Amino acid sequence: MARHRNVRGYNYDDDFDDDDLYGQSVEDDYCISPATAAQFIYSKRNRHSSFTEPLEEEVEDEDVNEEQDKPRASHTALSSVDQARLFSCLDHMREVLGESVSEQIMIDAAMQCQFDVPKALDLVFKQDCNTSMKPLTQDFPPTVRPAKGKARELPSMDTQSEIVPKVAKMTISGKKQKMGFDVPRATAEVNGQDATVCTRGQVLDDVIEEADSLQSQSPANTSQTSEDLTSTPSQGKSSGKSKRKINIKEELERRQGGKQLLNLVVIGHVDAGKSTLMGHLLYLLGHVNKRTMHKYEQESKKAGKASFAYAWVLDETGEERQRGVTMDVGMTKFETKTKVITLMDAPGHKDFIPNMITGAAQADVAILVVDASRGEFEAGFEAGGQTREHALLVRSLGVTQLAVAVNKMDQVNWQQERFCEVTSKLGHFLKQAGFKDSDVYYIPTSGLSGENLAKGSQISELTNWYKGPCLIDQIDYFKAPQRSVDKPFRLCASDVFKDQGSGFCVTGKIEAGYVQTGDRLLAMPPNESCTIKGITLHDEAVDWAAAGDHASLTLTGVDIIKINVGCVFCSPSDPIKACTRFRARVLIFNFDVPITQGFPVIIHYQTVSEPATIRKLISILHKSTGEVMKKKPKCLTKGMNAIIELQTQRPVALELYKDFKELGRFMLRYSGSSIAAGVVTEIKESN
Incomplete structure (x- = not known):
């Protein structure tokens, strides 16, 4: 059994759509930008060959010294001017290439290009790509220990990208954040521009959807290996954002x-x-x-x-x-052979x-x-x-x-x-x-x-x-009324409360139309727009609800302070009217006090209780035919049928009885007694 404030069946997963998928931000993982982090990982991988493949044993120190001295001896025949130009060219090339290319290759390239730094870099890039790019299905050769006294070349970029650890990365590009695994590209800067040396994998999720987007972007690399695909985590609830039109009757x-x-x-x-x-x-x-x-x-x-x-x-x-008295409307649900009963x-x-x-x-x-x-x-x-x-x-x-x-x-x-x-x-x-x-x-x-x-x-x-x-059989024999599912959406709020997480909830009976998760609604009389984030029927989360349902809607995009009990939520394309003055046809109950112009009453309309004043007594009608028997009467007594004009203190959202019977009825009470029942016939003033 559940009352209006029961949120036991609420789906709390929807509260976190606007946050990071795993509840963390980029700043939690990196103190630098993601792009800088990728370059740092690449540089570190090139410096330490243990990231790519194990070596049988390290080269001895004297071999390294001999290796470093050998290139110096290879160009001793150059003049002092050419040696200076060569050293200057090598310094520029080391700034770009670092230790990814052996010094002998850089010297050869510099000498072939007459110490022209851009041309030498282009030559190194072409040679490296031609020797290292291979088909993805090709097996990689085993690691060979370099001969003593010779420079040991680093393994190809393709081998490095195969064994490099996958790095969880969050990317912010103005779109929704999502977890992905990145195999960084090997890049070098030439004349202020990035040049790709060799890539095998691509970033899975460089650009991710925004929280409000309807579809998630597919991964850029369609030729990704099955190992990479299986290691990719779930990409959130983007599929739930897409809304399909439903056939409500079916x-x-x-x-x-x-x-x-x-x-x-x-x-x-x-x-x-x-x-x-x-x-x-x-x-x-x-x-x-x-x-x-x-x-x-x-x-x-x-x-x-x-x-x-x-x-x-x-x-x-x-x-x-404690008091032994029911004070509020208790609500629950049960079923008979042919009916689903909402009990109040x-x-x-x-x-x-x-x-x-x-x-x-x-x-x-x-x-x-x-x-x-x-x-x-x-x-x-x-x-x-x-x-x-x-x-x-x-x-x-x-x-x-x-x-x-x-x-x-x-x-x-x-x-x-x-x-x-x-x-x-x-x-x-x-x-x-x-x-x-x-x-x-x-x-x-x-x-x-x-x-x-x-x-x-x-x-x-x-x-x-x-x-x-x-009793249960008699309940089952009741005839169910026709629902106004084809009319514009209408729901009068019977309770408003803050929910756990973002947004808040309103509960009430849907009088007309139907609604889906993600729809936009208009709240009257505050005239505020909002979005449906979730729908609950009897503690069960659903995707839609229709006329006759007692639904709980989780709303976002509007301040809860502006929404009160009695607000009517409607379709923005066909909103309900809000007014402070309207005319109605009323039937006076067994009330002994004569009702005159200026008589104070309380209007009970759906879940609204609003003070009002009888502004005018228009006419007295015949009970059966509805003909006008007397215009501008002085007072109304018990049993009379009349047309009156009412003035409320605050705007009230109303519908004409001929358009919406459910939203066109109201009751009048005075001093704790019900004095009249009425239907709205004309709205005189709209706000």
């Missing part, structure tokens, strides 16, 4: 094995047994294991509330368990009617729980009880199908007379509230004993006169 049919989605709210007077009834049902369906249930039983006994054990399945907060357990206490309205506004169908005990049903049904108000509220908010769970029937010994008495009183009122008799179903139950919940009861006192379905 995806909805495929999801959950073709089962339909249904949002169910449980309502009723306080202490009618709503939480116990649904908690026991979830236990019987296997959504709560025996170990957890035993724990709840022991803890509830210690707290002196042994009968509240099943209620603790849905009442998870300490305050709710609404509070029944009068002080928490605003929370109950929030749950009822997101529901498709409802279960009204009444207490069959003598005196208890009457207390909840008569004036001051919440049974009437709850039924009237859910009908005004668009719920047309209702199951009445006549609870605690075990306390009246499953008497048919008591059941008929309760249903007759309720049936008359529900018909006046707007429910059709064919859409209201009555089921005798016992939440504490679990009778007639998940399967038909075997108690003879009940089976003698009741032949109808059990």
